[in-house]
Amino acid sequence: MDLFRLLNVNELAVALSRMNMFPYFEVAHYIVSVMSLREQPGALEVSRRSPLACWFSAMLHCFGGAVLSGVIMAEAPVEPLANSTNILLASLMWYVVFYCPQDMVYSCATILPIRLVLTAMKEVTRTWKVLGGVTQASKKYKDSLFVMIAVGWTKGAGGGLMSNFEQLVRGIWKPETNELLKMTYPTKVTLIGSVLFSLQQCQYLPMNRPQLMLLYTTFIVINKTRMMLLGSSFSLLIWIESTLYEVLFARPLTCSPLTNQTHSHITSSCSSSEAKSTSCVKNGSPLPQEECKVSEKDKKKTE
C-alpha cells in the first residue's frame, strides 16, 4: 500500500515536471500580472494618458524576470521580444484587461473563483521560471551556488525586484522603499524556491528534481490560495524568519563609549546618525518603519 502510494506520487511528480506551461499557464500568468499592474494606484490613469508607457510597464510585469536575469547574466534584455507569440499573447491580455468595452474581462477575472484559479495557475509558472533560471546559471557557472540562487531568484521574481524602475516608466518614483528593504511575499517565496532548486542542482538535497518541483509547487499554490481566502500568510515562515532575525541580527543600536571617543575626529557621522536612529529601534523590534520614515522625511526637509 505504501509502495503503491510512493509510486503514485513519483509518477505524479514526473508527469508534473513534463507539463507544458504554454499556452494556458502562460496566459494565466499574463492576465494576473497585468491585473496586478492595473490595481496599482495611478495605473489606470496612465493607461488612458499614455498607452505606450502602460504597455511597456505591463511587459515588465509579464517578462521582468527574463529581462532582469538577462541583465545580470549579460544576455540581451531585449530577448523576450524575440518570442513573437508570447509578446502578442501578453499584449492581447494587456489590451483586454485595460481597454475591453464595458470592462468585461477585468470584471470577470476579479470574480473570486476565477481569480483563484488564475492566481493558482500563475503560481505554477513560478516553479518553472525559478528552475529555468537555476539551470541557465548552472550551464555558465558550474557548481557556483550563489550565482544559481541569484539568477533563479531574479528570473522568478524579476518584476518585483525591479519594481522601482517599473514604476519610473509610469512616472512614479518611490526611492524610500524597494523589495530588498521590505520583501513582499512573492519575492520571499521565490528566494526560498531558488535556494532549494540550487541546492538540488548541486545535489545537496536528498530528493530528485520532479519531487522537489511537486513539493514546491504544491506549497506555493496552497499557501497563495490560503492567503487570498484568509488574508494571512503562512505562519511557519514568519516564525522561522523572526527567530533567525532575533539570533543573528537583533543588536542594540548604541555606539560603545570607547568608539565615540577614539575616532571622533575621523568620522562624526556615526554618533549623529545613531542619535537619530536609536528612537527608531527602541525595543529591538524588526520593522518599526512608520517612525523611521517620518524621521527620514524630517531629515530631508532640514537638509
Next chain:
Amino acid sequence: MDLFRLLNVNELAVALSRMNMFPYFEVAHYIVSVMSLREQPGALEVSRRSPLACWFSAMLHCFGGAVLSGVIMAEAPVEPLANSTNILLASLMWYVVFYCPQDMVYSCATILPIRLVLTAMKEVTRTWKVLGGVTQASKKYKDSLFVMIAVGWTKGAGGGLMSNFEQLVRGIWKPETNELLKMTYPTKVTLIGSVLFSLQQCQYLPMNRPQLMLLYTTFIVINKTRMMLLGSSFSLLIWIESTLYEVLFARPLTCSPLTNQTHSHITSSCSSSEAKSTSCVKNGSPLPQEECKVSEKDKKKTE
C-alpha cells in the same frame, strides 16, 4: 518622360544610400546635440561647476543611441569610446559650444540659417542610425520584427529615451515624466522610421531599401525644417495618432458597480485610484496632463 523621372529618383536614392555620414553629417549631429544640451535649464551652470559631468552628459547626447542599444543587445556600452576619432570630434564640439571665448561658436550656430542647415544634416544621420540598429538586430535575431523595431528605435532616439538618466548625471531628477509617458517629436518620428525599416527588412513593404531611405530622409528633413520655421508639427501624424487613440484606447475611467462589490476585500486600491482619476479624463481627451500632474503632486504631499 515618366520612366526617365523614375530612373532619376532611383539613382538619387542609391546615391543617397551610399553617402558617407563621416565627417560632415556626424559633426553636424554632434553640434546640434551639444547645443540641445546647452539649452536645457541648468546645463550651463553644470558646465562651469563640473566640466566632467557636462562632458559625460554631452557624450550621452551624442552617442546615447549606441549606448542604449548596446545595453539592450548585451553589447558593451563602452563601445563608442573605442572609436577615438568620433569621441575626439564630439569632445571638440562640446568644448567649442560650451567654452569658446566670447561664446562665438554657439552664437554663430544659433543664427537661424546656420541652425537650419545643421539641424537638417543631423536629421539625415537619423536615417542611418535607425537603419544601423535594424540591421544589427536582424543579424542576431532573424525575422524577429519586434526586436528590430526596438533596437532601431533605441539606436535612433537613445539620447531621448534615456533622458531621465542623462539628467541624473547633471544632478536633475524628474521622475514624473519620461519619453514613454509623453513622447517628443524626435522619439515619435524615430519610432515610425524604425517600424518602416523593420517592415522593409522583413520584406513586408513594396519598396527597396534606398527608396525607403530617400523617402524617410526627405520626410524628416522637410518636417523638421517646417517645424523650426513655423513652430507647428506635421498635422497628418497628429490626426492619425488621435484617431488611433480614440478607437483603441479612449475608455471611460469608471469601475462597473459589479466589480466594486465582488472583490472589494481583495483590492481596495481600484476604487480610490479611480475616484481620484476620473476628474483627469473628464471628456475623453487624450492628454489632460496639467490637471493630472496637479493631483499627482497633491497626492504626494498628503502621503
Next chain:
Amino acid sequence: MDLFRLLNVNELAVALSRMNMFPYFEVAHYIVSVMSLREQPGALEVSRRSPLACWFSAMLHCFGGAVLSGVIMAEAPVEPLANSTNILLASLMWYVVFYCPQDMVYSCATILPIRLVLTAMKEVTRTWKVLGGVTQASKKYKDSLFVMIAVGWTKGAGGGLMSNFEQLVRGIWKPETNELLKMTYPTKVTLIGSVLFSLQQCQYLPMNRPQLMLLYTTFIVINKTRMMLLGSSFSLLIWIESTLYEVLFARPLTCSPLTNQTHSHITSSCSSSEAKSTSCVKNGSPLPQEECKVSEKDKKKTE
C-alpha cells in the same frame, strides 16, 4: 652606489608587482569598505531593519568595481558571486562589522593605528584593481586608450561611481549629487591611476609596469595616510586641478546680446536659465555649490 640603489628599487618594484592580494589585502579592503558603509547616515538603521538590503549594499561597496566594469564591458555583473571564497569572506566581514556582540570588531577597527594599517592595505588593492581593469579592456579593445581609462576607472572606483544606486538599495535617493558632479578623493586618484596605467599599456610612458605600480602605490598610500592624520589633501593635485580649470573652463556665464535677439523664437530657455545661474558663478570660482543648490531647490518648489 647609484646603480645599486636603482637595482634595489627595480627589484622592489618587481617583488611588489608579484605580490598576491589574497587573502590579507582583500580582507582589509572588505573591512574598510564595510566600515565606510556603516559610517554613512542611516546605514546602521537599515542593518537592523533589513539585513538583506544591508548585505547587498555591502557587497556593492566591496565588489562595485567588478559589477560596474562588468556592466560597461557587457560581461555578467553577477560574476563576482561566482567566486564563493571572496563572497563568503566579504559576507563574514560584513557580519562582524555590523552585528558582532558588544560591537567589538568595529570598535577595534576604529582605533587609529589599526584603521591606518587597514586603510593603507586597502589603498594597495586599488593599484591591482585599476591595472586589472586596464588589462581586461586592452584584451578586447587593443590600442583604445579611452576604453582602457574608462574600464580601469570603473574597476577601481566602481563603488563610488555607482553610489547613487547603492544608496537606492538602502532607500536613500540623492539625485542632486553624484561622483561626476563632485568627485571625491578616491574617485579622483583612481582616475589619475587609470590614465597612467593606460598610457603605460599603450607605451606612451618611459617606465615599465612594475615601476609604475610601485610609484602609484607609494603615492596613494602616503597621500591617504597623510589625509587621515592631517585631514588635508595633497596640495599639488588641487593646484594642478584649479589651474587646468581656470585655463580651460572658467568662462563668464552671460549670453551675448547678439544671441538673445537672433534666436529668441527658437529657444527661450537660454536667457531664463542664465538669468537664474549668473548669481551662482559670480566671480568665476569653481565650486559655489551651496548657493546653486538653494536656487535649484527653489526652482523645484516653484515648478
